[in-house]
Amino acid sequence: MNLQTLGTKLSKYRSQVTQTVEEVAKATGIESSRVRSIESGVQEPTGDEILILADHYRCDFKFFISDEQSTPFEQTEILYRAHGRDFSKEDRIAIQEFLYLCDTEEFLMQELGRRTQPFSFQRTGTYLKGHGEAAAAAFRTAMGHNDRQVPRDIYEEFRSAGVHVFRRKLGNSAISGLFIMHPTAGKCALVNYSEDIYRQRFSAAHEMAHAIFDSASGPRVTYFQTQGLDMLEVRANRFASCYLMPPEVLRRLPEPIVWSEADAQRWANEFRVSCDALGIALKEAKLADARSSKRIRGYRVPRESKLDPELPDSLNDAQRKRKTALLERGLSDHYVGLCFDGYKQGVISLGRLAEALLCSRAELSELSKLYGRSLYVN
Structure with a gap:
């Protein structure tokens, strides 16, 4: 392991997230003097420290201990x-x-x-x-x-x-x-x-x-x-x-000039787009004049009417709230399911599963129940 290369990588990652050495030390539990020594290539980190820093920067630890530059x-x-x-x-x-x-x-x-x-x-x-x-x-x-x-x-x-x-x-x-x-x-x-x-x-x-x-x-x-x-x-x-909003589909719609607000909201919801985007598309397709386009763009689809494929109506209020919080962090049903499948098939460990889902091991139990998955592997 090239200590200078490792130190440079760690220093660059810290710089990119604009954190001070003290902030990294507080987040990782590694003393600030030791973080500085590791970054300068003076001291060799322990295996645990490499794992902790890799987790902090959300980077594969193998990258830090290799000469790989990619x-x-x-x-x-x-x-x-x-x-x-x-x-x-x-x-x-x-x-x-x-x-x-x-x-x-x-x-x-x-x-x-x-x-x-x-x-x-x-x-x-x-x-x-x-x-x-x-x-x-x-x-x-x-x-x-x-x-x-x-x-x-x-x-x-x-x-x-x-x-x-x-x-x-x-x-x-x-x-x-x-x-x-x-x-x-x-x-x-x-x-x-x-x-x-x-x-x-x-x-x-x-x-x-x-x-x-x-x-x-x-x-x-x-x-x-x-x-x-x-x-x-x-x-x-x-x-x-x-x-x-394929132009050939737009051309089959009723004349936009006679649309009411409810009509605009209905068609926007059918395309799963905003009235603003629909108004622009109609004008671009030469199906609405500037005045009609502007009028349609001014309408709004009610929030409660909007449909999200990753938050289906089958969810109860508690499930919807929790999955919304997960989506805010990037955890889609597709990704979460992939992680649990990887764990079930022995591709990743329980600890790696928690890392992949950006949560603690204690939180895994709640996530497994939410997604109807098991943490026990035969």
Whole structure:
């Protein structure tokens, strides 16, 4: 184990989450003087200390004790260099956990033999909005949708195409999501769970577009309101709009000019989008004039009417509240189920299961009951 390399890695991780040595010491129980010595390469950490620090930074301990340099650190460094002021310390930790979840999900998928079907699209010409529209149509076909079907659980669809999609609460409500190409997990998309449920769907589809078109262009941050004319963002928005609200489906709707508020809310809910997104799509498809589009965009779908595939109506109030709290941390049904399957099949230990679910061993019992899973393995 190269102590200088290890120290550099630990120092970089601490810098990225903007923590002081004293904060790391308090969180880990390792004395601050020893943290400094380990980071400077003067002292060799114990095995337990490496495990504790790896858990603190949500990183595989094997990375710290090897000479391997491949790490999502390079991607997040680019991210923070360009958008650092937009991420609080808490948001940086959330992103670190998000990348850890992506890496864990990829590992479990591989070990359990869960296969995905990566989607590729061959663009032609230089019209970027056209790329987005054509890719949306091609992806709908790949997902088995006919020309009248509206996607429902888009999160599962994107996961089936090999993209790690996690919804996670961020403090900055101006950020809708981000896309990062993880060195081992591959394409990873984070959707801000602080947003409206239907806005999250649009953001997820937007990040899927970045996964299709921009995976080699470095990390991308998507803001609720784009500053300036970024054509890559325009293309991603066009993909999201056409995937969630296919133009051929929009053309079958009644004339928008005669819609009442209830009509607009009904159709927006049918597409699982906001009235704002629907109004823009109708105008883009030349099915509504500027006045009608503006009127429709001004309506709101009542919160209680909105549907979330990861929070079905079958849940009781207590279950819904608990699963909402889990989603805020990125723990979807898909991911939690994968973790329990990994434990059941002996891929991960009980302790590793707790780490993967970002909880203590004591909390595992409650989670197992919530998901109807057993912690006992024959």
